[in-house]
Amino acid sequence: MALSKDRIGKNAILLLLSDDSSEHLAMLEQLNWKSCTGKVGSMDEHKVVAAIETAAKKNGIINPDVYRESHALYHAIIEALNGITRGQVQLGSVLRTVGLSFAVLRGNPYENEQEGDWIAVSLYGTIGAPVKGFEHETIGLGINHI
Amino acid sequence: MALSKDRIGKNAILLLLSDDSSEHLAMLEQLNWKSCTGKVGSMDEHKVVAAIETAAKKNGIINPDVYRESHALYHAIIEALNGITRGQVQLGSVLRTVGLSFAVLRGNPYENEQEGDWIAVSLYGTIGAPVKGFEHETIGLGINHI
Amino acid sequence: MALSKDRIGKNAILLLLSDDSSEHLAMLEQLNWKSCTGKVGSMDEHKVVAAIETAAKKNGIINPDVYRESHALYHAIIEALNGITRGQVQLGSVLRTVGLSFAVLRGNPYENEQEGDWIAVSLYGTIGAPVKGFEHETIGLGINHI
Amino acid sequence: MALSKDRIGKNAILLLLSDDSSEHLAMLEQLNWKSCTGKVGSMDEHKVVAAIETAAKKNGIINPDVYRESHALYHAIIEALNGITRGQVQLGSVLRTVGLSFAVLRGNPYENEQEGDWIAVSLYGTIGAPVKGFEHETIGLGINHI
Amino acid sequence: MALSKDRIGKNAILLLLSDDSSEHLAMLEQLNWKSCTGKVGSMDEHKVVAAIETAAKKNGIINPDVYRESHALYHAIIEALNGITRGQVQLGSVLRTVGLSFAVLRGNPYENEQEGDWIAVSLYGTIGAPVKGFEHETIGLGINHI
Amino acid sequence: MALSKDRIGKNAILLLLSDDSSEHLAMLEQLNWKSCTGKVGSMDEHKVVAAIETAAKKNGIINPDVYRESHALYHAIIEALNGITRGQVQLGSVLRTVGLSFAVLRGNPYENEQEGDWIAVSLYGTIGAPVKGFEHETIGLGINHI
Numbered sequence: 047m048a049l050s051k052d053r054i055g056k057n058a059i060l061l062l063l064s065d066d067s068s069e070h071l072a073m074l075e076q077l078n079w080k081s082c083t084g085k086v087g088s089m090d091e092h093k094v095v096a097a098i099e100t101a102a103k104k105n106g107i108i109n110p111d112v113y114r115e116s117h118a119l120y121h122a123i124i125e126a127l128n129g130i131t132r133g134q135v136q137l138g139s140v141l142r143t144v145g146l147s148f149a150v151l152r153g154n155p156y157e158n159e160q161e162g163d164w165i166a167v168s169l170y171g172t173i174g175a176p177v178k179g180f181e182h183e184t185i186g187l188g189i190n191h192i
Numbered sequence: 193m194a195l196s197k198d199r200i201g202k203n204a205i206l207l208l209l210s211d212d213s214s215e216h217l218a219m220l221e222q223l224n225w226k227s228c229t230g231k232v233g234s235m236d237e238h239k240v241v242a243a244i245e246t247a248a249k250k251n252g253i254i255n256p257d258v259y260r261e262s263h264a265l266y267h268a269i270i271e272a273l274n275g276i277t278r279g280q281v282q283l284g285s286v287l288r289t290v291g292l293s294f295a296v297l298r299g300n301p302y303e304n305e306q307e308g309d310w311i312a313v314s315l316y317g318t319i320g321a322p323v324k325g326f327e328h329e330t331i332g333l334g335i336n337h338i
Numbered sequence: 339m340a341l342s343k344d345r346i347g348k349n350a351i352l353l354l355l356s357d358d359s360s361e362h363l364a365m366l367e368q369l370n371w372k373s374c375t376g377k378v379g380s381m382d383e384h385k386v387v388a389a390i391e392t393a394a395k396k397n398g399i400i401n402p403d404v405y406r407e408s409h410a411l412y413h414a415i416i417e418a419l420n421g422i423t424r425g426q427v428q429l430g431s432v433l434r435t436v437g438l439s440f441a442v443l444r445g446n447p448y449e450n451e452q453e454g455d456w457i458a459v460s461l462y463g464t465i466g467a468p469v470k471g472f473e474h475e476t477i478g479l480g481i482n483h484i
Numbered sequence: 485m486a487l488s489k490d491r492i493g494k495n496a497i498l499l500l501l502s503d504d505s506s507e508h509l510a511m512l513e514q515l516n517w518k519s520c521t522g523k524v525g526s527m528d529e530h531k532v533v534a535a536i537e538t539a540a541k542k543n544g545i546i547n548p549d550v551y552r553e554s555h556a557l558y559h560a561i562i563e564a565l566n567g568i569t570r571g572q573v574q575l576g577s578v579l580r581t582v583g584l585s586f587a588v589l590r591g592n593p594y595e596n597e598q599e600g601d602w603i604a605v606s607l608y609g610t611i612g613a614p615v616k617g618f619e620h621e622t623i624g625l626g627i628n629h630i
Numbered sequence: 631m632a633l634s635k636d637r638i639g640k641n642a643i644l645l646l647l648s649d650d651s652s653e654h655l656a657m658l659e660q661l662n663w664k665s666c667t668g669k670v671g672s673m674d675e676h677k678v679v680a681a682i683e684t685a686a687k688k689n690g691i692i693n694p695d696v697y698r699e700s701h702a703l704y705h706a707i708i709e710a711l712n713g714i715t716r717g718q719v720q721l722g723s724v725l726r727t728v729g730l731s732f733a734v735l736r737g738n739p740y741e742n743e744q745e746g747d748w749i750a751v752s753l754y755g756t757i758g759a760p761v762k763g764f765e766h767e768t769i770g771l772g773i774n775h776i
Numbered sequence: 777m778a779l780s781k782d783r784i785g786k787n788a789i790l791l792l793l794s795d796d797s798s799e800h801l802a803m804l805e806q807l808n809w810k811s812c813t814g815k816v817g818s819m820d821e822h823k824v825v826a827a828i829e830t831a832a833k834k835n836g837i838i839n840p841d842v843y844r845e846s847h848a849l850y851h852a853i854i855e856a857l858n859g860i861t862r863g864q865v866q867l868g869s870v871l872r873t874v875g876l877s878f879a880v881l882r883g884n885p886y887e888n889e890q891e892g893d894w895i896a897v898s899l900y901g902t903i904g905a906p907v908k909g910f911e912h913e914t915i916g917l918g919i920n921h922i
Contacts, residue, residue, distance in 0.1 A: 055329030056209055063202055092725040112890050113764045114921035120759065124724060129332055133425055134573045135718045140562060141530040147913050175558065180551045183201030186275055187331040189219030191844035236432040258598050259472045260629035279717055280865045281426045286854060287822040306550050321850065326843045327476060337552035347621030348501055353495055357673050384871040391691050405910045406775035416870060421567025421624055427864045475493030478567055479623040483698035571721045571863055578708060581674040613704065618697045639913030640793055647786055664784055713859025713916055767785030771915040
């Protein structure tokens, strides 16, 4: 299942679902796209947001000194969380918890160079009661221009 | 990227992202899981719901004579649409349209046999303005016990 | 199950759940409270809103010439619809339909006379697929000062 | 106001609104339905969820060792909370509090035996400012297959 | 930019956007309308609600002993917060913070005297990451009969 | 009430609230900011979206051939509609209608040149029943990087 130059969202999800992402990472480098991945488990939504923002800044996906880049990332994260939570963007306050992998990708998936960079945030993992095994899978994807 | 017996959501998504799903379908058959896939493009949310329901019934994923099976499927579809729409479950009424592939999977991803069957609805495609190319990718996943 | 002078919401619901509401109506009259009931079935949310507004005006529950009374009733209806729809206030657009009884009550359920009149809108019936029998019960209650 | 074999939601609500529920409980036993009731007051949504889950497990309404039963109950609770909160499933975070009675019912309200068990969660009480008397009634009902 | 007797919402917003509101306050007094303004910065939604409620009571905009007045104000505040948060009424739980000015106005903006008093809550300021300068403007307006 | 170089949102709103916007437009031109205004009345949300998109393209606020510009504008519009609708982004489907003025502004309100252009969409007008005079004011503001 190869990555595609015109599918930033699909690429972001395959990074999470692959058993071995080294091939994907090599291809992303060739495309000159930036990417990072990480994991976060929490009952606090803000900790999920913070984990992704921190990883994206530390890995140079976004410029931490320019607000427009943080703004683009933030909205992509919240959109991805909508897919994870499916209704209200709440975890512990409605007694549920998540264990998630995340990926952040940056590149231009369009043919037109004027489209510039876009950012994709993908989330995959489990959501459920704070009881081991009482959980099911969940996925989310947010895409924004940057 | 092989399917996993304990990952009904991941399997449902890989069915959509694979260039060739024949290997996946063979494995699902071996697991004795039911599945179907299809495509739908629309500005009407209810047409997306109807397309998935019709495919699931026609392919024997759910028993069309038992309400509890339709009820389980319906909520899984709406949850998947939350990931697609990220905010309000509306398409044409807020001037946007989708082109989606969908998969419906049924099986028991848990070790405990008492968990019975679960259903996963995955959606992947594009969302955007009703103008060719003015769109980006979107994904959604809904999982329910059946 | 008698009505209570201090429970406008409970009274509004009992009007819908009683097999015979004549006793309840007699008691409401004694309290000097205004009330009406009706039925509406639709896939259009706006038809549910319109049916309740029309009944409330025709039966003198609200003064049709004063906007503040319509405003109070409208928000009580929308709040009741939140209980009916549990997520997005949408019916046909997400392929579901309702068959509802409704009641509108007006009176002061508080001891303090300064609290003035309040309005309660109760809804009870079924929600589900547009297929006979593929539906379950649903209830909603909205309360507002008027 | 007698219970009805085909109205699991109505029954769940009447359990809360009755001054004396002994007659209702006798009839439920005769129907071979399981039920429990309780009370919870809180500014934290998760405490409302936890109180209902604990009561349902302790009273044998659901099997605490099977996730599908917890999953069915959880979604019924959240749906009922939508009726209580009418907009965002938030209490203390938007400076309001609830005092609620709850009932959980389990049985098959359909004629077709294949429909199996369904679960209803009903909530009735008050919502308002954290000031005595500055509150009005609120109701919620969630129904799910189990 | 003068205030208008029939524009309670516009007036409430101009109070926030004016460099010098003394002229506006004089005109409001002449109209016999009540008003107050204040500031609040927080990551907790409930602190925003509380700051506005406290100011409105302390300045005699609403009668603190009558629930209907608190109820009217509360819903106007929550509606205004919808404009501020645009999606979920959450701040710190999704890792964002606000710095807001607020105004509360009370008067009858309609020609018909029977319309009685209405209340407007306006909010204007910034929303963003808890990092100085990483924020943009936001506005909200809630209007209710009282 | 003069416009401010660092307040794109405030400027967008003042354009709508001013009796005479010629002074504002002169100042915007001096700042080298782009702007347009217009009016739209409808029960259909998608007509509001379309009216603003059309005006922004026709007046050269956004480049109609680049998707990222349409994408930025679209999300700013939907965010502004959240302030207008305060709950669900629905008009006619919940039996209400709007009469709105709108403004679209484009410029860099930040000191750092790297922040590039931002877009603000402001909406001001009335929302209410489809009955003349049965309406109150409403406002919305959406801001996005472009």
